[in-house]
Amino acid sequence: MAERQRRTPRQARAESTIDAILDATFQLLEADGATRLTTNHIAERAGVSIGTLYQYFGGKQDILAAVAQRRAAAVRDAIAQTLIDRPEIGSVRAIVRALMNGVEGSPATRQVLFDALFRQSQDGMLAHHHQAFLASIAGRARLEIALTNESAFVLTHAVIGLLRAAAAEPDLGLDPALLEDELVRMMEAYVAALATA
Template sequence: MPRQARSKATIDAIFDATIQILLSYGVRRLTTTRVAERAGVSVGTLYQYFPHKEALLYAIIEHYLSQVAEAVEESCNQNLGQPLAVASDALVSAYILAKSKDAEASRALYTVSSDVDVADLVNATFKRLHDAGGRLLRSCPHVQFENVDEVTFTLMAAVTGATRVAFQNDAHREKLDDFREQIMTMCRAFLQNAAVDR
């Protein structure tokens, strides 16, 4: 097994272990020793890959956030020039799909996000989504928005925020499909309402 691949495998194992422990023990009990143990490596090894605990947490959040950002960006790019309704649906859909792909991880990471100092990372990722969404909206034919930035911000805030609520709400964890439909409706309605013909 080549070095690179082994590294990757170890890091994946560590990430997985982290998520699992987060889910079953909670942030408070997330210790480096426990993570290492669950990942099947020694603490020493863990520290070879991540200089601090915080670095591990940062890395794992970055990993998941960037996956989501990429998915959304890609979807946005592929739907440039589409009619507003289509674009809107694509955007919302891509986001929720990306989050749902590893729903457990998403749930788990929401609980850490306030513990580590990832505000910057979150803000940066949000900006990526915001930018991608803005480009998409601007590309829609026949329509334009009075102040795209505000609209885009609100759109993305609603999608990401509502999704968080849905994931963290015990009662709704099962109804994600319904939720997606609703949010799509909401965004479509919002955008159509905010748009003016051009």
């Protein structure tokens, strides 16, 4: 039996309900962690009925994916704007910083959200973000390098993959400032290599 089609919010009230559900999910993740997160707790914290929650989401994983998508889209848009405003190589640090700080919360929360986003990659969500990023800078960013589809893929996924790994291994005790320096070093070297290719 096919799953019932979820409602798409069309009015400000529906958008407000979605926002409340996503905000409540993030708050509960931070307070109690993923193992204690339930749709009943989310609905209660959001101030909506469980039936209302299920009008928009199929379950907890769908809600987590929506939280992750919303945060990923905000980061993607911030990075695109950085490249449009400051296309020089010096903007690499601003981009790395946006990626590091874009997924807020504790290491455990970030890991849950990274996992939710990567689970959605099977549905083409990461490809969607990649294409949306390229479309948003096309003709607007005057880059010092020529981006191929492959080099753009490396630029948009290398840091994300490493940040996901760092979130998965909090016991390593990685210093955020030093990790930022290393990520910037890696990306600047890659961008410099692209510029001379």
